[in-house]
Amino acid sequence: xxxxxxxxxxxxxxxxxxxxxxxxxxxxxxxxxxxxxxxxxxxxxxxxxxxxxxxxxxxxxxxxxxxxxxxxxxxxxxxxxxxxxxxxxxxxxxxxxxxxxxxxxxxxxxxxxxxx
Amino acid sequence: xxxxxxxxxxxxxxxxxxxxxxxxxxxxxxxxxxxxxxxxxxxxxxxxxxxxxxxxxxxxxxxxxxxxxxxxxxxxxxxxxxxxxxxxxxxxxxxxxxxxxxxxxxxx
Numbered sequence: 001x002x003x004x005x006x007x008x009x010x011x012x013x014x015x016x017x018x019x020x021x022x023x024x025x026x027x028x029x030x031x032x033x034x035x036x037x038x039x040x041x042x043x044x045x046x047x048x049x050x051x052x053x054x055x056x057x058x059x060x061x062x063x064x065x066x067x068x069x070x071x072x073x074x075x076x077x078x079x080x081x082x083x084x085x086x087x088x089x090x091x092x093x094x095x096x097x098x099x100x101x102x103x104x105x106x107x108x109x110x111x112x113x114x115x116x
Numbered sequence: 117x118x119x120x121x122x123x124x125x126x127x128x129x130x131x132x133x134x135x136x137x138x139x140x141x142x143x144x145x146x147x148x149x150x151x152x153x154x155x156x157x158x159x160x161x162x163x164x165x166x167x168x169x170x171x172x173x174x175x176x177x178x179x180x181x182x183x184x185x186x187x188x189x190x191x192x193x194x195x196x197x198x199x200x201x202x203x204x205x206x207x208x209x210x211x212x213x214x215x216x217x218x219x220x221x222x223x224x
Contacts, residue, residue, distance in 0.1 A: 059211065
């Protein structure tokens with residue numbers, strides 16, 4: 001089955017670090033960019049950045065540059081989204097997505113809650 | 117950054133009616149890089165239209181997209197109960213890639 005499977009829900013405190021994951025299967029993992037997107041509670045979608053599986057190069061939205069890190073482990077067909085220092089404002093649903101001319105394949109989402 | 121403005125914010129319609137959703141860009145968008153997504157509560161988005169007017173695999177014919185430049189439209193003919201959801205336009209012409217704020221189609 002072609003799918004992206006994300007890691008489970010996380011509850012963290014402000015200042016803590018976190019890495020969530022997105023594992024692809026059932027398709028050629030290196031074919032398309034994989035992006036991360038954020039959806040704040042009750043709000044719309046925001047593109048955070050992407051990684052090119054072929055060469056592991058990354059590109060970030062200026063809104064997220066410097067606050068998160070996107071990385072990839074091609075041996076595990078897995079992409080990561082990492083924070084060194086979480087803030088309460090990072091509380092959101094995070095999705096990974098991939099595709100050619102559109103994001104046709106999405107992960108199920110990872111809910112991250114940051115609260116003291 | 118290309119800002120996408122969707123209207124209306126909320127559209128209240130009955131099943132069987134037509135929904136017309138607008139997406140206006142702050143600068144010209146390559147039509148090949150304009151996408152419409154549908155999102156239902158608790159689910160990730162689903163692609164409906166890509167390349168401004170091409171229905172994605174499995175998307176019913178009642179969904180259609182049109183437009184070019186800075187003005188794009190998603191039309192849903194004869195709303196079905198499962199069509200009541202939030203719709204987002206998205207562009208990846210210029211970085212950062214951006215979304216409209218969403219249009220909610222709700223049951224009247």
